[in-house]
Amino acid sequence: MQTFDMSALNLGAQPQMGRQFERPYKTHDGLRNLKTANFPNGVRTVDSTGAFMVGELERLDQKMHMPLTAIFWPDAITLREDVTIGDEVSSFTVSNFASGSGTGNQQGIGGGKAWIGKDSSQISSVSVDIGKVPQPLRPWGLELKYTILELESAAQVGRPIDAQKYEALQKKHQMDIDEQVFIGDTTTLDYGLVNSDNRSGASQVTSVQPFPNGVQGSPSWFQKTPDEILADFNTAIVTTWANAAWAVVPMDILIPTDRFGFIATAKVSQAGNNSVLRYIEENNLLTREGKGKLSIQPNKWCNGAGVGGTIGNTSTVNRMVVYTNETDFARYPMTTLSKTPLQYDSIYHKTTYFGRLGVLEIVYPETISYFDGL
Numbered sequence: 001m002q003t004f005d006m007s008a009l010n011l012g013a014q015p016q017m018g019r020q021f022e023r024p025y026k027t028h029d030g031l032r033n034l035k036t037a038n039f040p041n042g043v044r045t046v047d048s049t050g051a052f053m054v055g056e057l058e059r060l061d062q063k064m065h066m067p068l069t070a071i072f073w074p075d076a077i078t079l080r081e082d083v084t085i086g087d088e089v090s091s092f093t094v095s096n097f098a099s100g101s102g103t104g105n106q107q108g109i110g111g112g113k114a115w116i117g118k119d120s121s122q123i124s125s126v127s128v129d130i131g132k133v134p135q136p137l138r139p140w141g142l143e144l145k146y147t148i149l150e151l152e153s154a155a156q157v158g159r160p161i162d163a164q165k166y167e168a169l170q171k172k173h174q175m176d177i178d179e180q181v182f183i184g185d186t187t188t189l190d191y192g193l194v195n196s197d198n199r200s201g202a203s204q205v206t207s208v209q210p211f212p213n214g215v216q217g218s219p220s221w222f223q224k225t226p227d228e229i230l231a232d233f234n235t236a237i238v239t240t241w242a243n244a245a246w247a248v249v250p251m252d253i254l255i256p257t258d259r260f261g262f263i264a265t266a267k268v269s270q271a272g273n274n275s276v277l278r279y280i281e282e283n284n285l286l287t288r289e290g291k292g293k294l295s296i297q298p299n300k301w302c303n304g305a306g307v308g309g310t311i312g313n314t315s316t317v318n319r320m321v322v323y324t325n326e327t328d329f330a331r332y333p334m335t336t337l338s339k340t341p342l343q344y345d346s347i348y349h350k351t352t353y354f355g356r357l358g359v360l361e362i363v364y365p366e367t368i369s370y371f372d373g374l
Helices: 148-157 161-182 226-243 257-265 276-283
Strands: 089-099 126-136 139-145 207-211 252-255 295-298 321-322 330-335 342-343 348-358 369-372
Touching: 089 252, 139 148, 139 161, 139 342, 148 161, 148 321, 148 348, 161 330, 161 348, 226 321, 226 369, 257 295
Parallel strands: 207 369, 252 295
Antiparallel strands: 089 126, 139 348, 252 321, 321 369, 342 348
C-alpha cells in the first residue's frame, strides 16, 4: 500500500491529492494469517520480531501492550505444594468412623450411647474405614525457541523477542491452571471448583439447588430487593453449614462478575450511600455470629455455570459457589515450572518449560454448595 504527502501529483490536467484512508488500519510485523484446511482461522509465523515502518512524523509508543488476561485462581484456591515433578498421582484419604450402641440401646438421636453395666459380657467397639482418592498429575510443557536472526533483529529495534515469548509462555501456563482449577478439562473429563456436580465419585459436590424467586417472580438479583439478596446469601451459608454437620461455616463465596458489579454499586436505599455488597458483608450470618469475615469475590467461571447454562454467558443460568478456601477442605496440586538447559540447534536456541498440573482435590464435598439462577 503506497501513500503520498500533500504535494500534488501531475496526473493529466487536474492535480490529484494522495489517497486518504477511509478508516484506521492496523499494521503488523512479520505476523501473517495463513489459512489452511487444518487451520481455518490462520496460524502465526515465527518471523515476528517487532520491526515496523515508522513515519517521520509518527510518534511510536515503545511500551509493549500485552494481551488482556484475567486469572482468578490465586485468590480462590489454596495450593497443595508437597507434590513433586516425579509424582504421577496425587491422593488423599478419607476416614469414616462407626460405633455400635450399648446393649439394649437404640440407635438414633438421643440414643445409641455406649453404656455398659458392671457385669457386661459384651462391649461394643469402634471401627475405622479408610478410603483413598487418587487423582492424576499430568505433565505440562511448552517449548521456547527463537533463532539467532530473530534475537539480533529484535535487539536492534529494542524489543527482546526472548522475553516476550517467555511472558507469553507464563500467561499460557497461568491460563491453563485457571481453567483446570475452576472447570477442569473436557478431554480428560476433569472437573473443577464450579462444576464438580458433574463428577462421579468421592469428590462430587451433591448440594445443588436454585435460588427462590423474589417478590417480582424471578430468582435474578436484578429483580430482587437488598433484603431478598441478603436472604439468598444467608440461605446459602446456612445450607452449606448444615450439609457439613454444623462443623464448618463457609467463609468464601464466588459469584458471577456482573452480579458482583451490581451488588457493589447498587444502593440499599436512596436515603444512604451504603451498597448492597457492604450491607451483606456487615449483616450476613457468619459476620453476625462473630465467626469471621465473609469473602465475596467475582469469578468469570461462575458466569453461566449453572445447570442448563453456558459457561461464559451471563444471560444463561449463573452459579454461586459457597465453600471454605482452606487446604483441609479443597486444594489444587501442582508443581512449579522447571526448564531444560538451553540447547543450540543450528540457528535455533531452544529450551522447554515443564511441570505437572493435577486435578482439584475436594476433600470434603459436603463443605461446598452450588446455588443457581441468581
